[in-house]
Every structure is written in C-alpha cells, then in structure tokens.
Amino acid sequence: MNKPTGIRERMLQVRHEAIIDSVNRLLAERGYDMMTVDEVAADVGIAKASLYKHFASKEALAAAAMQRVQERALVQMDALEAEADASALARLRGIVRWALQTQNDGQMPSLPSQNSALRHALIADKGYMALLMQVSDRLGEWIVQAQRDGEIDASLPPELVLFTLFARACDPVLPALKAAGHPPEQIIDWVLRTCFSGLAGSAGERSAGRKKTRNAKE
Amino acid sequence: MNKPTGIRERMLQVRHEAIIDSVNRLLAERGYDMMTVDEVAADVGIAKASLYKHFASKEALAAAAMQRVQERALVQMDALEAEADASALARLRGIVRWALQTQNDGQMPSLPSQNSALRHALIADKGYMALLMQVSDRLGEWIVQAQRDGEIDASLPPELVLFTLFARACDPVLPALKAAGHPPEQIIDWVLRTCFSGLAGSAGERSAGRKKTRNAKE
DNA sequence: GTCTATATGAAGATAGAC
DNA sequence: GTCTATCTTCATATAGAC
Numbered sequence: 001m002n003k004p005t006g007i008r009e010r011m012l013q014v015r016h017e018a019i020i021d022s023v024n025r026l027l028a029e030r031g032y033d034m035m036t037v038d039e040v041a042a043d044v045g046i047a048k049a050s051l052y053k054h055f056a057s058k059e060a061l062a063a064a065a066m067q068r069v070q071e072r073a074l075v076q077m078d079a080l081e082a083e084a085d086a087s088a089l090a091r092l093r094g095i096v097r098w099a100l101q102t103q104n105d106g107q108m109p110s111l112p113s114q115n116s117a118l119r120h121a122l123i124a125d126k127g128y129m130a131l132l133m134q135v136s137d138r139l140g141e142w143i144v145q146a147q148r149d150g151e152i153d154a155s156l157p158p159e160l161v162l163f164t165l166f167a168r169a170c171d172p173v174l175p176a177l178k179a180a181g182h183p184p185e186q187i188i189d190w191v192l193r194t195c196f197s198g199l200a201g202s203a204g205e206r207s208a209g210r211k212k213t214r215n216a217k218e
Numbered sequence: 219m220n221k222p223t224g225i226r227e228r229m230l231q232v233r234h235e236a237i238i239d240s241v242n243r244l245l246a247e248r249g250y251d252m253m254t255v256d257e258v259a260a261d262v263g264i265a266k267a268s269l270y271k272h273f274a275s276k277e278a279l280a281a282a283a284m285q286r287v288q289e290r291a292l293v294q295m296d297a298l299e300a301e302a303d304a305s306a307l308a309r310l311r312g313i314v315r316w317a318l319q320t321q322n323d324g325q326m327p328s329l330p331s332q333n334s335a336l337r338h339a340l341i342a343d344k345g346y347m348a349l350l351m352q353v354s355d356r357l358g359e360w361i362v363q364a365q366r367d368g369e370i371d372a373s374l375p376p377e378l379v380l381f382t383l384f385a386r387a388c389d390p391v392l393p394a395l396k397a398a399g400h401p402p403e404q405i406i407d408w409v410l411r412t413c414f415s416g417l418a419g420s421a422g423e424r425s426a427g428r429k430k431t432r433n434a435k436e
Numbered sequence: 437g438t439c440t441a442t443a444t445g446a447a448g449a450t451a452g453a454c
Numbered sequence: 455g456t457c458t459a460t461c462t463t464c465a466t467a468t469a470g471a472c
Contacts, residue, residue: 012455031333033251036447049450050456058448089418113328114393115249146419153419160408161417163394175332176381190378198416199379200307201364201371230437254465267468268438276466443468450461 019044019054023065027109032062032118059121063128066109066118070131073099077138088142089151092165093192095139099169100188104178110170136162168195237262237272241283245327250280250336277339281346284327284336288349291317295356306360307369310383311410313357317387318406322396328388354380386413 022043026035037058041048055061076098080091102108112118122128143161146152152161168191177187240261244253255276259266273279291313298304298312320326330336340346361379364370370379386409395405 015455029333031331033249034333034335037449038447046455047457048448049458052449053455056449110331111390113249113390115247115252117252150419152417153415156408156412156417157400159398160391160395160405160412163391164412164417167390172329172331172385173378173381177378180377182375182377187378190374194374194378194382194416196416196418197371198412198414198418199370199374199382200414200416201368233437255467256465264437265439266466267440270467271437437472439470439472441469441471443466445466446464448461448463451459452457453459454455454457 015044015046016054019051019061020065020068023061024068024107024109027062027065028103028106031110032112032116035062037061059118062109062118063122063125066122067125067128067131069102069109070128070135072102073135074131074138077135087151088146088149089196091142092139092146092152093196096165096168096195097188097192100171100174100191103170103174104184104188108170111166139165164195233262233264234272237269237279238283238286241279242286242325242327245280245283246321246324249328250330250334253280255279277336280327280336281340281343284340285343285346285349287320287327288346288353290320291353292349292356295353305369306364306367307414309360310357310364310370311414314383314386314413315406315410318389318392318409321388321392322402322406326388329384357383382413 019040022040023035026039026043029035030039037048037051040061041051044051051061055064073095077091077095080086080094083090086094099108112122139162140158143152143158147154147156147158171191173191174184174187177190178184237258240258241253244257244261247253248257255266255269258279259269262269269279273282294316295309295313298309301308304312317326330340357380358376361370361376365372365374365376389409391409392402392405395408396402
C-alpha cells in the first residue's frame, strides 16, 4: 500500500493525510450533511479547487475518512488480540472503549443512518465495503467466541450483537452526558456497563425477558 | 388549546394536521437535512407557498412535528400509568416499546444529534422545550422509582438512564436488522432485552464492571 | 389561503492562468 | 498542484395575482 517513493510523492502523501485528518474531524464535529467542502479547504489551508485535485467529490472525501477509521479499528483489534489473556468479551469491551474514546476526542464520525446522503456513496465504495467486511468478520468471530464462552448471551443472534456494538461506537449518550458536565472517563465506563450488563438492577435483571415481573422482588 | 369553532377553522385544523403528518413521516424517512420543503408540499398536495402560510419556516415545520411526537409520548405515558399493576420498570419498558413500534411504523423522527441544523431551532422553541421537559420529568420519576424498587441499577445516575432510553427510542439497530430480514416484533424484543439486561450472558454479567474477568468462567 | 413565478443564497464542482 | 474567479444546481423563502 505504501511504496517508499521519492520526496515529492512523500509530500503528497502527507498532504493527503492532512486532508483526511480535517475531514475526519469535521465529519465527527458537524456530520456529513452539515460539513461543507469550503470548510474542509479552509481547515486544511488550501483552495477548494486544490482539494478537488486530490479527491473527486465530497463523497470521495468522506469515504476516505471513513475508510481510515476502519483501518484504525483493525489496528486496534490487532493490539487487543495481542493481549494474551484477553477473553473474547474483554476484546469486545476493549474495541467499544476505544471507539468511545475516539468519539470523545472528536475523531469518530457517526455511522451514516438510513437517510444520510453518505450511505449510498459508501455502499458503492469497494474499498470501504471491503474494510467494513473485514472489521465485521473479525468482530463476528469474537462475538461467536464470547457466546461459546457464555460471556455473551448465546440466544442473541450475532448480527444483533454486532449492530449493537456499532451503535455504541457513536453513542449519543456520551456527548449528552458530557454536556451535562460528567467526566468523559466516567461516562465511558457507564456506557460500557449498560451496553453489556444493561440498565436493570438486581431485582429486574433475571425477569427482563418475561411479561410478568411482579415476583421480581424476592 | 382547541376552541370549538366554526367549520372554516375546523378545516384549517385538519389541514394543519395533514401537514404535520407528512412532515412527521418525511422526517422519519429522510431526516431533517435531506427532507425538502418541496417534498412536503408535494406530499400534502398543496403549493409550497401555501405551506409557508401555515408555517413560517422549515424549522417551524419540523418543530411542530417533533412537538406532536412528545405529545403522543405523554398520551402513551398516561395509558401506561393507568395500568394498575405496572411496575416502574414495566412502564419504562412500555414506553421504549411504544417508541420502537412507532419507529417501525416509519413515524419516529430520529432525535437531532449535536450537529443537526434542527437542534438549535428546537432548543430555541419554547413549546417544544416545555413538552420535552414534561416528558423528561415524568420519565425521571419512573426511573427513580424503578431504582428504589431495585429494578434499575441504583448506582447509575438517572440522567444516564434517561438519555439511554431516548437513544433506544430511535435505535439504528431496528432498521439495520429489518434490512437483514428479521421480523420487527422479534427485533423489538431483542432491543428491549439488551437495553435492560445487556448483551452479557450468564458468565459475564456479574463481572462486567471490573477489569479482570478471568474468574468469570466458573 | 391558494396558486404560479421568481428572488436569494448556499454549496458542489470546474475553468483556466501560473 | 495551486490559485482566483466562475458556473450550476437546488433548496429556502417571497411576490403578487386571484
């Protein structure tokens, strides 16, 4: 992927990275629809026309940033797998924690929902989809392993678990509680806890799947 | 709020409702940014200029729809409180279930995140904010009660629980799993279950808050 | 209050010189 | 590849007749 080339192309690569940095941050900060190409150009410090020499469209710009997020997730997953004693559940918690910390740093663009204009562009992007599949497959393996170990509820379809983790990666609860004045590390712990253990207390947790909960208080 | 007036003003009210219906559906379907006033006009079946006689701006249009969602939530909460044997937890589950069903029917506009242009308009809207407070306060009471009953983890700040429930009301997991072919009712049950009981299985649930989970497997 | 037609502005994208 | 200046499209909003 990186051919060790001359100094000229090296500088181009650096600028490329600088552009993606800006896009990534603006994407997290403003969202795809609100972000304008003028903003990106201003943030990078070059003219808009120059930007279009590097990327063909606003969509391509965003796709490149989203792609790099996936790449970084993969790097993070490598690191988590390198930890010898980590259970599958611990790895899943680890990657969600990383995502939340990234979001807290203002560098996690929220995944495009059904409506966003970005979505269609992304599913048409081969490179992005390939990376997304890679991330999904590896997470899927962790999930199935965690279910075999009894660490994740085995009656839940892995698909549900996967999408739930994706959703937690850009959880709106984090910015909401930040605005309310809570310290980020504390919030991240809370979100992780509710993600894996739920909101229920001691009385409610074993009866949550049933209609009648009157006998919950022992 | 409704003065029982003549037939002429009655027809206006009906049209008003028809407009909000369209806006509400389009808001759920396309999101605020993607929704255009032209679409709304076409959907209602009147000219765009006529629309602007009813509502001063696109923002006002959306605010009215969001306001009605809150009103309907309050009605739903009345119904849930009317059920004599419902515990606080059952009520919370009930309102989230209602929200998910509403989303499934394509009538739940996703709450505006940090970035959306709609957000600033809404926090400036007295009527919307008053309703939001009313909903939040009543949910807050349910949450505190559920915590007293041991049905919701009492060590979690009620604020966190509240925001978590708001987030679940427009959970992206529902449309994602629908696209994957699962039946909506099944998905809603899963989402409710993971919301209150978490993803963890028997081995993981008691150790989720701790660093070391090696002794989780009995 | 409803319409057709138009004003206004913002944002994605490009032309063409250097 | 970078720039300034411009084109084009489209969406919000309004004029003005009926």
